[in-house]
Amino acid sequence: MLNDKPASCIFGYSLSFLILFFLSACNSSPPPSSGLEITNAWVRTPPPSAGALAGFMHLKNYSDTPIALLQAKADGFNQVMLHQSINENGQHKMEHAERIIIPPQGSLQFQHGSYHIMLMGFQTTIKSGDKIPITLIFDNKLEKTVHFIVKTPD
Amino acid sequence: MVNQKPETENNSGANSVKNTPVKKVLFLVLLLAVVLTAVNQLIPSSDLNKPINPKTYIELPDRKALPVVTLEQAGKGKVSTATLKGKWHMLLFGYTFCPDVCPVELSTLHKMMGDLRKQLPAEQLPKIVFVSVDPERDSAEMLEKYVKHFDADFIGLTGKQTDLTRLAMPFGISWMKQLNTDTIGKKNNKNYLLSHATTIILVNPDTKVAGLFPAPHTANEMAVAYQKIIQKEAN
Numbered sequence: 001m002l003n004d005k006p007a008s009c010i011f012g013y014s015l016s017f018l019i020l021f022f023l024s025a026c027n028s029s030p031p032p033s034s035g036l037e038i039t040n041a042w043v044r045t046p047p048p049s050a051g052a053l054a055g056f057m058h059l060k061n062y063s064d065t066p067i068a069l070l071q072a073k074a075d076g077f078n079q080v081m082l083h084q085s086i087n088e089n090g091q092h093k094m095e096h097a098e099r100i101i102i103p104p105q106g107s108l109q110f111q112h113g114s115y116h117i118m119l120m121g122f123q124t125t126i127k128s129g130d131k132i133p134i135t136l137i138f139d140n141k142l143e144k145t146v147h148f149i150v151k152t153p154d
Numbered sequence: 155m156v157n158q159k160p161e162t163e164n165n166s167g168a169n170s171v172k173n174t175p176v177k178k179v180l181f182l183v184l185l186l187a188v189v190l191t192a193v194n195q196l197i198p199s200s201d202l203n204k205p206i207n208p209k210t211y212i213e214l215p216d217r218k219a220l221p222v223v224t225l226e227q228a229g230k231g232k233v234s235t236a237t238l239k240g241k242w243h244m245l246l247f248g249y250t251f252c253p254d255v256c257p258v259e260l261s262t263l264h265k266m267m268g269d270l271r272k273q274l275p276a277e278q279l280p281k282i283v284f285v286s287v288d289p290e291r292d293s294a295e296m297l298e299k300y301v302k303h304f305d306a307d308f309i310g311l312t313g314k315q316t317d318l319t320r321l322a323m324p325f326g327i328s329w330m331k332q333l334n335t336d337t338i339g340k341k342n343n344k345n346y347l348l349s350h351a352t353t354i355i356l357v358n359p360d361t362k363v364a365g366l367f368p369a370p371h372t373a374n375e376m377a378v379a380y381q382k383i384i385q386k387e388a389n
């Protein structure tokens with residue numbers, strides 16, 4: 001056993017793992033009727049004078065068919081696009097993503113350095129704690145309006 | 155938990171505890187906990203004796219001088235890059251219309267400065283300079299507000315495209331207006347995007363470029379690398 005770490009520490013680790021294990025096993029709420037679930041939707045708090053915002057979220061497809069995200073819309077911005085950040089040879093760029101596929105029984109994470117909802121041109125002040133409604137349009141005629149919370153991640 | 159072997163093969167210990175699936179889960183959880191605790195102890199908080207990870211920092215043997223160009227800083231007006239003499243500087247290139255990468259870069263550098271402020275006296279700390287390569291949209295005043303959101307000591311500079319290019323080009327740092335958005339052709343389109351290099355350049359107190367920090371950037375690794383670099387320099 002490790003010499004200077006007390007057994008209680010290891011016990012603590014194991015206990016937290018056990019708790020996590022049981023939590024994940026029990027936490028199986030029924031999938032939404034649309035077959036698609038969107039969680040952890042957020043927008044990075046913009047620094048003053050920032051001209052664009054990025055929205056992130058987690059998408060989960062409970063159905064047996066792929067679902068494609070085609071477009072995003074939001075009031076108060078003069079342009080909203082689905083983007084993918086790409087880093088090639090130390091060069092960063094953003095590209096318009098036309099169809100973002102969420103695989104059957106799979107999930108997709110919008111995150112830094114990858115997919116984001118690009119919100120461009122806004123007049124109002126946007127601050128931490130605000131909620132921005134964004135409508136997402138999918139290929140199966142599904143439209144979902146999700147409230148994105150404005151926050152600074154730690 | 156798929157295990158096709160007969161139970162007896164697994165029961166080699168003196169204690170003949172029945173090897174039920176729950177026991178196996180418990181054992182794996184415990185094993186994971188032990189491994190994590192061990193790994194936790196093995197990683198030193200800052201090992202200044204090991205060589206710098208080449209993924210974090212690339213030393214430039216030729217030490218080119220930082221080109222002398224005149225840029226603009228809010229509240230100061232025209233500023234020559236020659237005035238960077240006397241202190242270490244880290245220069246990164248970006249633009250405020252960049253919502254995904256630039257804010258993360260600046261937050262990372264703020265975290266790195268947090269580490270360094272705990273370790274080094276003020277005169278040895280680097281100055282962080284965010285150079286906007288988008289003077290068409292970024293005024294020096296906007297830039298100042300933008301960088302101060304991340305750290306009160308950050309500096310924002312911008313200037314003419316020709317001067318910006320002269321400054322960055324020798325170090326392979328470039329940028330370009332992207333024409334792949336669906337706004338091409340719209341007149342006065344203010345929502346254009348830029349592709350830009352994410353490499354950070356390290357300038358020494360003699361305004362020579364000592365090396366480059368290629369992306370991706372990690373606050374802790376950059377802080378450790380920086381301390382090693384200035385320590386080596388002092389000897």
Ligand SMILES: [Cu+2]
Binds near residue numbers: 084094116117118253
């Ligand atoms: Cu974008």
